[in-house]
Amino acid sequence: MNRNNGNWSSGSGGSGGSTSSAMPPQTSGGVVGQAEEKLVVAVRVRPTSEVNDRCIEVSSNTSLLFDDGSNRPRRYAYDFVFGEDASQEMVYERTTAPLVKDVLNGLQAAVFAYGATGSGKTHTMLGPNPRRSTTNDSQSPTVGLMLQAIESIFKYVESSDDSKNFRVSISYLEIYNELIRDLLNPGAGTLELREDNRGQKITVAGLSEITTTSRQEVVSLLLKGNKARTMEPTAANQTSSRSHALLSIIVQIRTSLGTKQGRLFLTDLAGSERAKKTKNHGKRLQEGAHINRSLLALGNCINALSGGARYVNYRDSKLTRLLKEALSGKCKTVMIAHVAPEGKHRDETKNTLVYADRANSITTRLQNTGYIEHNKDFPMKHYQSLVSDLREEVTRLRSKMLTERPRSGAAVNRNTVDDEKRKAELRYLREQIVLTFKQQMKLRRKLLEAESHLLGLELDAERQHMIISHWQGRMGKLYDTQAEEDIESEGTVALKNAWGELAAIEKESRRYKEIRERTEQELELCRQKGVQLEDELPERISSDEERELLALLCRVHELEADKVSLQAERLARQAELRRRDLQLLRAERQRRLCEDIISSQRRLIEDGHVELPDELRELYSLYQQEIHSSSVSTAVGSSYERKLPPIYSAGSNSPGSSSSSSEWIPSSPLPVIDDPTTTTFNQDGPDRLMGPPVNARLPKIGSSRRRPSQVRRKAT
Numbered sequence: 122m123n124r125n126n127g128n129w130s131s132g133s134g135g136s137g138g139s140t141s142s143a144m145p146p147q148t149s150g151g152v153v154g155q156a157e158e159k160l161v162v163a164v165r166v167r168p169t170s171e172v173n174d175r176c177i178e179v180s181s182n183t184s185l186l187f188d189d190g191s192n193r194p195r196r197y198a199y200d201f202v203f204g205e206d207a208s209q210e211m212v213y214e215r216t217t218a219p220l221v222k223d224v225l226n227g228l229q230a231a232v233f234a235y236g237a238t239g240s241g242k243t244h245t246m247l248g249p250n251p252r253r254s255t256t257n258d259s260q261s262p263t264v265g266l267m268l269q270a271i272e273s274i275f276k277y278v279e280s281s282d283d284s285k286n287f288r289v290s291i292s293y294l295e296i297y298n299e300l301i302r303d304l305l306n307p308g309a310g311t312l313e314l315r316e317d318n319r320g321q322k323i324t325v326a327g328l329s330e331i332t333t334t335s336r337q338e339v340v341s342l343l344l345k346g347n348k349a350r351t352m353e354p355t356a357a358n359q360t361s362s363r364s365h366a367l368l369s370i371i372v373q374i375r376t377s378l379g380t381k382q383g384r385l386f387l388t389d390l391a392g393s394e395r396a397k398k399t400k401n402h403g404k405r406l407q408e409g410a411h412i413n414r415s416l417l418a419l420g421n422c423i424n425a426l427s428g429g430a431r432y433v434n435y436r437d438s439k440l441t442r443l444l445k446e447a448l449s450g451k452c453k454t455v456m457i458a459h460v461a462p463e464g465k466h467r468d469e470t471k472n473t474l475v476y477a478d479r480a481n482s483i484t485t486r487l488q489n490t491g492y493i494e495h496n497k498d499f500p501m502k503h504y505q506s507l508v509s510d511l512r513e514e515v516t517r518l519r520s521k522m523l524t525e526r527p528r529s530g531a532a533v534n535r536n537t538v539d540d541e542k543r544k545a546e547l548r549y550l551r552e553q554i555v556l557t558f559k560q561q562m563k564l565r566r567k568l569l570e571a572e573s574h575l576l577g578l579e580l581d582a583e584r585q586h587m588i589i590s591h592w593q594g595r596m597g598k599l600y601d602t603q604a605e606e607d608i609e610s611e612g613t614v615a616l617k618n619a620w621g622e623l624a625a626i627e628k629e630s631r632r633y634k635e636i637r638e639r640t641e642q643e644l645e646l647c648r649q650k651g652v653q654l655e656d657e658l659p660e661r662i663s664s665d666e667e668r669e670l671l672a673l674l675c676r677v678h679e680l681e682a683d684k685v686s687l688q689a690e691r692l693a694r695q696a697e698l699r700r701r702d703l704q705l706l707r708a709e710r711q712r713r714l715c716e717d718i719i720s721s722q723r724r725l726i727e728d729g730h731v732e733l734p735d736e737l738r739e740l741y742s743l744y745q746q747e748i749h750s751s752s753v754s755t756a757v758g759s760s761y762e763r764k765l766p767p768i769y770s771a772g773s774n775s776p777g778s779s780s781s782s783s784e785w786i787p788s789s790p791l792p793v794i795d796d797p798t799t800t801t802f803n804q805d806g807p808d809r810l811m812g813p814p815v816n817a818r819l820p821k822i823g824s825s826r827r828r829p830s831q832v833r834r835k836a837t
């Protein structure tokens with residue numbers, strides 16, 4: 122077992138697990154890349170002994186009738202409706218089993234149980250009396266979805282040919298009164314929720330993530346976690362969960378292309394409740410308020426998502442922040458709404474049905490999580506594995522030659538007919554092997570080309586993103602209104618082109634990802650066929666002639682391996698050049714921004730006659746030295762290296778003025794200024810790649826809008 126501090130949104134476990142390149146099962150929808158996804162909604166009706174006063178009648182596997190008391194029942198339809206007699210297994214098979222397959226294919230998936238207090242959520246997710254349960258039997262028919270999912274994942278991994286390529290880790294937390302607790306390490310106290318600068322990646326700092334190869338261990342950890350969960354008897358439910366419990370199961374699958382990571386979130390939400398009805402007081406009442414607030418936040422997100430809102434506020438509660446990925450489409454998500462059929466729970470049941478109805482119309486775009494650690498070294502890494510495959514084949518063939526030495530006189534004793542037949546068979550076998558090998562190489566090349574092309578597209582997309590942010594920055598911030606229309610038209614054209622390019626690149630990427638996937642499958646079949654054919658060889662090698670044939674085959678394989686190595690080096694160099702080109706472009710862009718900032722600051726200094734602080738004076742003189750040395754080397758260097766920041770002299774009226782030196786004060790420590798209109802930078806430098814050239818437009822002298830606080834005037 123490995124215990125790590127885990128991230129909520131990115132699995133970073135220790136080593137553990139096992140390995141295998143077993144073909145993962147087909148995804149529920151065969152989705153790879155981006156696809157339109159509907160949030161799947163199921164409703165489960167809790168069993169009751171009440172026969173007379175009832176508000177729910179299940180009419181089919183997908184619909185039910187709800188009587189709000191007016192005796193005019195309303196029909197609600199969902200993806201699945203589970204009646205009172207539905208077994209745990211049935212609920213699992215229809216809702217969670219397809220998601221487990223997706224997770225084993227490297228996708229993210231989530232199941233969350235929603236409903237009023239006492240409606241059966243914990244029963245569905247964990248089974249009956251999870252707190253009291255001590256059985257480690259994850260195969261018992263009453264266990265909940267969490268244990269069933271763990272059971273299926275381990276079953277799959279264990280039955281796979283190369284199970285050592287899989288690594289399974291879990292983390293389990295609860296949100297109680299808006300505080301996060303680690304259920305696998307309850308003594309750790311409350312944990313912090315953190316997110317990156319862009320609010321994209323949510324992590325729970327210090328959350329344990331346990332990696333293990335033993336399913337029994339996972340099961341006992343889960344049971345232990347359940348016992349640590351905050352549960353209290355309330356008037357509505359003797360074993361009421363007062364917290365939201367979120368289990369995350371991460372499956373990492375090592376493949377020849379990198380490590381894929383799938384993740385399954387299983388969430389047992391605390392039940393919504395009405396204070397009046399539950400008769401809760403004090404602590405229970407406060408818990409209820411927190412529960413309701415976070416469920417309200419969840420409800421708001423669902424409303425916004427179902428209405429197709431562009432902005433969804435996930436920030437209102439920790440629950441929604443943690444479930445953001447599950448709700449916003451980076452995940453396949455199933456919501457199981459729970460209802461109580463008794464008439465006395467009519468209001469809560471109606472609320473849940475309406476809630477589930479809204480969730481029914483949420484559609485999102487599923488994103489493939491892809492590989493977590495590949496491409497960085499591509500194409501080298503990929504080629505290396507290919508070459509090692511080929512070398513392995515050579516070794517295998519060679520070992521056949523060594524083990525099966527011809528027995529002396531064997532050939533002489535055979536009669537001619539047998540000999541001929543044998544030769545014909547061998548010829549056929551050899552032809553088949555060569556044919557399969559050729560097919561394999563063809564597919565491998567196709568795969569490499571697809572990979573290489575995808576890498577190129579990735580870099581192209583990055584370039585377009587840079588162009589977009591470059592122009593958005595220029596149009597939005599750095600330039601004065603004076604020639605706004607000009608800039609806008611230039612910028613608008615550049616932006617439009619970049620967006621168009623980006624759309625085309627994305628389309629092309631999707632196409633190539635499909636090609637890659639198909640080719641991978643074909644290659645695997647072809648490889649298996651090749652291995653089978655080669656397996657037939659040992660018994661047949663009995664003559665020097667046959668041995669020669671085999672040696673020839675080895676040679677072909679070796680040559681092919683060498684060829685692939687060379688190809689790999691060439692492509693690696695190409696990719697590296699492209700990468701460096703992008704880095705240069707990025708660095709140049711940053712340099713231009715710095716120059717713009719310096720220009721604006723200098724403009725403020727000149728215009729406001731601000732006394733130059735010593736440190737700044739020093740920096741300027743260093744800068745001047747730097748510029749001097751780079752202008753000396755310009756004779757041999759590129760023209761843009763020597764370009765000074767586009768600083769305009771005091772008194773110049775337009776950015777295009779032809780002053781060739783600073784006219785501020787003769788003793789100015791500031792660098793000499795080049796004329797922006799005569800510079801070749803915009804024509805030749807990397808900035809040119811950002812689209813049409815644009816000169817910086819700084820505020821006119823005397824018309825600059827300065828706030829007194831921004832300018833420290835020189836004391837006279």
Ligand SMILES: Nc1ncnc2c1ncn2[C@@H]1O[C@H](COP(=O)(O)OP(=O)(O)OP(=O)(O)O)[C@@H](O)[C@H]1O
Pocket residue numbers: 166167168236237238239240241242243244245249250358360361362363390391392393459
């Ligand atoms: N499908 C079911 N079959 C048998 N018993 C069930 C089923 N669903 C719920 N129960 C029983 O009903 C009671 C309440 O269920 P449970 O504790 O799962 O509700 P809950 O929605 O999780 O409540 P809370 O939000 O208060 O935690 C429990 O005793 C549970 O065993």
